[in-house]
Amino acid sequence: MAAVKGKNTKPELAIRSALHRRGFRFRLHRRDLPGKPDLVFTRRNAVIFVHGCFWHGHDCHLFRWPKSREDFWREKIGSNIERDRNQRAALADAGWRIGTVWECALKGKTRLPFDSVVDRCAMWLKSDIKTLEVSGDKTRATV
Numbered sequence: 755m756a757a758v759k760g761k762n763t764k765p766e767l768a769i770r771s772a773l774h775r776r777g778f779r780f781r782l783h784r785r786d787l788p789g790k791p792d793l794v795f796t797r798r799n800a801v802i803f804v805h806g807c808f809w810h811g812h813d814c815h816l817f818r819w820p821k822s823r824e825d826f827w828r829e830k831i832g833s834n835i836e837r838d839r840n841q842r843a844a845l846a847d848a849g850w851r852i853g854t855v856w857e858c859a860l861k862g863k864t865r866l867p868f869d870s871v872v873d874r875c876a877m878w879l880k881s882d883i884k885t886l887e888v889s890g891d892k893t894r895a896t897v
Contacts, residue, residue: 765860766792766804772872778879787850789841798879800851802886807857811835814858814890846884853878853886864890 761783770780770793781794791801807816811831820827845852853875859866871888878886 761790761792763804763806765806765855765857768860768868769793769802769804769855769872769875772868773875773879776872776876778876788844788848789838791845795879798851799849800853800879801845802853802855802875804855805838805857809834810838810856812856812858812889814856814862815864816858816862816890851878851882851884851886854888856887856889858890859888862890866891 770782773780773793778795779797781796783790783792784794787794787801789803792804793802795801805812807814808818809831811817811834842852855871855875858864859871860868866888874886874888
């Protein structure tokens, strides 16, 4: 697990590069905020997390419970989910708007067109909507 990257992942780099090209400016992984959000848009009072579906226990086709060491993995992923919940609550209490882009929106059989994902993020950043969640399109799984 030490080799698993926690920041600067391919999905994160793609999202932040596309948003930067669209004129959005942000800070990366601010340690003073709960959860060290991947992208912090201070002027817009918003943060975006780019989450891997496995590590954060997302209910999609990219997440499967491992068959070996089941107790360890249930505890590990369960604690990740609980930590995410607590960090989101702390950010919301501090007045931050919170966006999450799930890995399944960017890869796999339910992926969305990349421009669509970036468009959703950009429109959300320009709005006053409190939360954003972008995940894969379940209707595409049957294609």
